[in-house]
């Protein structure tokens with residue numbers, strides 16, 4: 541433990557590559573986000589559409605990584621199991637936040653808002669675009685439930701595989717589908733030297749987006 545703590549204390553990266561000021565920011569935060577996401581996609585970021593989804597269970601915040609799959613009319617969309625822990629948390633409290641981290645660019649984006657389920661049609665359409673193996677995974681895995689062993693999980697997958705002929709298209713299970721976050725707050729963070737980072741925030745108000753700078 542001593543060694544790892546000493547190593548952690550010494551870990552230090554200098555962020556000097558870029559800056560962020562009001563002039564660099566689109567007045568529409570969704571457009572600013574798309575710009576940064578495109579830059580992350582064309583840079584060396586692994587899984588640039590991965591983000592930490594934070595929800596709350598009672599007074600306990602909970603986070604896990606999921607993948608952004610679209611920016612749609614009803615918001616920032618991702619797909620999951622509605623019966624999972626996150627699904628259960630969102631059914632009780634639809635407020636959530638998304639945190640994107642693009643380390644090679646020294647950038648972070650936080651988005652907060654309220655989550656709704658996407659339409660059944662949207663979920664069907666996206667389910668049909670997924671690889672067959674992922675579809676079978678979604679059909680067979682009771683996400684977030686305790687399972688006895690890896691073997692039990694494999695057997696569930698095998699059972700689902702045998703229920704359909706190889707040429708049969710697979711129906712979306714009712715418990716699997718999309719969620720979309722309708723944003724009320726964005727923060728764009730650009731790492732700078734001496735930990736004097738740039739933070740530009742957008743807050744939704746009745747008269748439009750209010751934009752301000754935060755101290756790092």
Ligand SMILES: Cc1cc2nc3c(=O)[nH]c(=O)nc-3n(C[C@H](O)[C@H](O)[C@H](O)COP(=O)(O)O)c2cc1C
Nearest residue numbers: 587590604605606607619620621624625626627684
């Ligand atoms: C890079 C990455 C991408 C992931 N993408 C998804 C996703 O799009 N949907 C999903 O349900 N889980 C995804 N997961 C798994 C989740 O992190 C999590 O384990 C799962 O959704 C169960 O979370 P819950 O028990 O809090 O509901 C991903 C994990 C990683 C590491």
